Amino acid sequence: xxxxxxxxxxxxxxxxxxxxxxxxxxxxxxxxxxxxxxxxxxxxxxxxxxxxxxxxxxxxxxxxxxxxxxxxxxxxxxxxxxxxxxxxxxxxxxxxxxxxxxxxxxxxxxxxxxxxxxxxxxxxxxxxxxxxxxxxxxxxxxxxxxxxxxxxxxxxxxxxxxxxxxxxxxxxxxxxxxxxxxxxxxxxxxxxxxxxxxxxxxxxxxxxxxxxxxxxxxxxxxxxxxxxxxxxxxxxxxxxxxxxxxxxxxxxxxxxxxxxxxxxxxxxxxxxxxxxxxxxxxxxxxxxxxxxxxxxxxxxxxxxxxxxxxxxxxxxxxxxxxxxxxxxxxxxxxxxxxxxxxxxxxxxxxxxxxxxxxxxxxxxxxxxxxxxxxxxxxxxxxxxxxxxxxxxxxxxxxxxxxxxxxxxxxxxxxxxxxxxxxxxxxxxxxxxxxxxxxxxxxxxxxxxxx
Numbered sequence: 001x002x003x004x005x006x007x008x009x010x011x012x013x014x015x016x017x018x019x020x021x022x023x024x025x026x027x028x029x030x031x032x033x034x035x036x037x038x039x040x041x042x043x044x045x046x047x048x049x050x051x052x053x054x055x056x057x058x059x060x061x062x063x064x065x066x067x068x069x070x071x072x073x074x075x076x077x078x079x080x081x082x083x084x085x086x087x088x089x090x091x092x093x094x095x096x097x098x099x100x101x102x103x104x105x106x107x108x109x110x111x112x113x114x115x116x117x118x119x120x121x122x123x124x125x126x127x128x129x130x131x132x133x134x135x136x137x138x139x140x141x142x143x144x145x146x147x148x149x150x151x152x153x154x155x156x157x158x159x160x161x162x163x164x165x166x167x168x169x170x171x172x173x174x175x176x177x178x179x180x181x182x183x184x185x186x187x188x189x190x191x192x193x194x195x196x197x198x199x200x201x202x203x204x205x206x207x208x209x210x211x212x213x214x215x216x217x218x219x220x221x222x223x224x225x226x227x228x229x230x231x232x233x234x235x236x237x238x239x240x241x242x243x244x245x246x247x248x249x250x251x252x253x254x255x256x257x258x259x260x261x262x263x264x265x266x267x268x269x270x271x272x273x274x275x276x277x278x279x280x281x282x283x284x285x286x287x288x289x290x291x292x293x294x295x296x297x298x299x300x301x302x303x304x305x306x307x308x309x310x311x312x313x314x315x316x317x318x319x320x321x322x323x324x325x326x327x328x329x330x331x332x333x334x335x336x337x338x339x340x341x342x343x344x345x346x347x348x349x350x351x352x353x354x355x356x357x358x359x360x361x362x363x364x365x366x367x368x369x370x371x372x373x374x375x376x377x378x379x380x381x382x383x384x385x386x387x388x389x390x391x392x393x394x395x396x397x398x399x400x401x402x403x404x405x406x407x408x409x410x411x412x413x414x415x416x417x418x419x420x421x422x423x424x425x426x427x428x429x430x431x432x433x434x435x436x437x438x439x440x441x442x443x444x445x446x447x448x449x450x
Contacts, residue, residue, distance in 0.1 A: 006036035006050035033057035052079035139181035145315035159186035169309030172359030191235025199241035217266025419450035
């Protein structure tokens with residue numbers, strides 16, 4: 001590690017330099033505050049040892065200008081005038097520590113070693129955050145699986161182009177997160193992001209919501225209204241559930257995409273648009289094309305690029321990462337910041353099929369955090385919805401619910417412990433009382449496992 005020593009006394013600089021070099025540090029010296037600051041501004045020092053009293057600028061000024069330049073730099077002040085007020089002033093100003101001259105060699109090295117350790121930890125934490133951000137996250141999209149990393153790469157390629165993008169995937173996979181990632185990582189990030197759920201707006205209102213209207217255009221139009229397209233000027237409009245758009249509006253949307261203009265209801269004037277359009281659907285638009293429910297020309301206009309979000313059951317490598325993220329998010333929200341999740345609970349979550357995808361996983365975690373009164377989330381507070389699922393067209397439907405998985409886990413634990421409830425509790429990570437209650441609830445009898 002490189003250390004900068006600032007002291008106006010030559011002999012003091014040399015003594016300090018010799019001690020630190022012998023201890024294995026790389027040292028550079030400066031004879032004044034001005035010279036020292038020049039070194040700091042033009043090099044990569046993260047540890048500075050400076051005298052307090054010097055001609056010209058003093059050590060406190062060095063400290064303040066250093067931290068203003070880079071708040072990560074650790075500054076240690078030295079002075080022969082060791083008073084409590086000056087020490088307090090130095091620490092309040094952001095100094096890592098304070099040494100009073102004359103000090104022993106061992107005292108100096110202890111302080112330097114602690115400061116160097118803080119720097120190393122800071123750099124390691126930053127590197128870890130950068131790795132996690134690069135490898136597992138893209139603007140709030142989380143994952144480390146091959147499938148989600150392919151989505152990250154595609155977003156990176158198309159973020160700055162103006163072509164429309166169609167985002168497909170089951171409900172709950174995070175299609176709006178993808179749209180937001182495209183917007184906020186691209187060159188329109190400083191403009192508005194305007195989401196529109198086409199399936200949630202009544203059919204008789206969606207035209208006025210999208211394109212706006214002028215005052216007096218219809219009964220109740222008491223003022224001129226800028227529709228969602230106009231609100232998105234210089235930014236991005238996100239048309240979610242695009243498959244639900246009525247046919248007569250599909251014609252108008254196609255014209256908007258072609259001409260880059262809109263006209264408000266009740267007006268003959270055109271408004272030029274500078275808007276990027278992203279759309280999403282959880283429906284199979286190919287089927288809607290065949291049944292005449294979606295225009296083929298609009299489909300091709302929207303489908304310049306397609307991003308398909310895989311269901312969570314197809315990227316199980318992401319379940320633990322997402323779970324830990326949601327635990328932290330909602331534990332902080334409900335004032336349970338130290339909450340963790342047990343391996344047994346994680347095991348159950350990893351084996352669930354998630355018909356509701358990432359949204360379902362988050363809901364399960366949020367409910368568990370609300371329900372638990374312990375420091376660790378255990379299997380007994382995981383609340384799954386009973387859902388009928390079809391694995392394929394040729395397989396029969398089955399039910400997936402927490403009680404079935406709980407019983408399987410308890411049976412296995414009791415079998416391994418040969419009927420010992422105490423040992424089974426350790427295997428499952430739950431309390432004696434909880435296991436007794438669950439056994440009674442599901443009709444499990446201890447003697448059956450002895």
